[in-house]
Amino acid sequence: MTKEEEIEIVHGKGTHVVILGAGATYASTLRNPEKNGKALPLMWNVVDIVGLTNVVNKLPKEYQLLKEDFEKLYSLLAKDDKFKAERVHIEKKVYQYFSELELPDEPTIYDHLILSLRHRKDIIATFNWDPFLYKAYVRNSEFVESPGILHLHGCVSLGFDKSNGTVGPAGWTSKKTLCDFEPTKLLYPVDKKDYNSDTYISGQWEVLGNRLKEAERVSVFGYSAPVSDVEAIDLLQKAWGNVEDRAMEEFELIDIQDEKKLLKSWDTFIHTHHYHYCNDYFDSSLALHPRRTVESYHHWAMPMTPNEAFQDGNQIPDDFKTLEELWEWHKPLIEAEKKFYGK
Known part of the structure; x- marks a missing residue:
């Protein structure tokens, strides 16, 4: 052919x-x-690149040892409401960092x-x-x-309108339902x-x-x-x-x-x-x-x-x-x- x-x-x-x-x-x-020269985080370096070192270093030792295994670290935090504030902070920082990434021209x-x-x-x-x-x-x-x-x-660019199950740009408002496209869950x-x-x-x-x-x-x-x-x-x-x-x-x-x-x-x-x-x-x-x-x-x-x-x-x-x-x-x-x- x-x-x-x-x-x-x-x-x-x-x-x-x-x-x-x-x-x-x-x-x-x-x-x-x-x-803009921002690095892409991977699971082994998310903590360093996203800027979570300070919050992780204040956690118990067994948590700190999981610094290079972000998924396991987050799993431990999700199981213990004692660290809810730290978990919420981490979720916001991750979302913010990824949402600021831009494609090159x-x-x-x-x-x-x-x-x-x-x-x-x-x-x-x-x-x-x-x-x-x-x-x-x-x-x-x-x-x-x-x-x-x-x-x-999930994706930092997309949101979900729960009222009718439609997807749109995160933070925008649906013209059809006048409801917000709420950010999708990542972690x-x-x-x-x-x-x-x-x-x-x-x-x-x-x-x-x-x-x-x-x-x-x-x-x-x-x-x-x-x-x-x-x-x-x-x-x-x-x-x-x-x-x-x-x-x-x-x-x-x-x-x-x-x-x-x-x-x-x-x-x-x-x-x-x-x-x-x-x-x-x-x-x-x-x-x-x-x-x-x-x-x-x-x-x-x-x-x-x-x-x-x-x-x-x-x-x-x-x-x-x-x-x-x-x-x-x-x-x-x-x-x-x-x-x-x-x-």
Whole structure:
């Protein structure tokens, strides 16, 4: 299949689900740092970067020893009302820090990701609190309708109107109900996240579950399925079902961690050899076959076709300096889609 053929061949079916962990945002900021030079906190350095050292140093010794395991530290605080004031302070500081993060003007991996998938057909689900995915979604929606996005642990940019279950920019007021979009919850005790207790979060998981059931391709970017995330993995597994029934689906792992270690974490999701591993976004199906990720897989999976699933295809360059350049590159793909859908 030539690049021109890949651009022109459009199928209307097939869902690609992308699941993002902290490693995805971290990879994005390595290529293009946050606009104002702010560092992206990870679970091992949240306390230092967000500015929580003073409050943590006043806690009992057993709490201080968990400084580099923020989820466990928060879990302990959540179980003891004696430290309610400290917990509330930490929640506010984390929310404030993440809400101030800005995308750089240059295209990021998240801009590439948004444009690599298609509206209604594909979906991105993130465990990350930061606003980068949402802001990439907004600014690229000026050019083309974007795929759906889900925030499985909440997001500093989004709020929830409990009166009718709609989502909008945090702090804004719904024109329809005149109710505020209240900030979504970010922090949960690691040993019992209880997603169902939050209407917004449970709704996000329900949508993801439905899309996973029908997905033909799944990419997991920067999320290693940690043992501590028991409830999350359980929900993902229930939606994916028995791996023996997913013999025709393709699972993709994009991560800097060792391949064997990742495969062990995801072994109940991967059927035999139906997986792809890479440690760079630009070696993934999303960059090798943007907007044609399912079509390329169909072509590879059909008998009598010599094409390899991860040959270059219509590989996107990774050196665009402006969003306009990035958009211009995608125009032939989008024009072919409009032709297919009769728009």
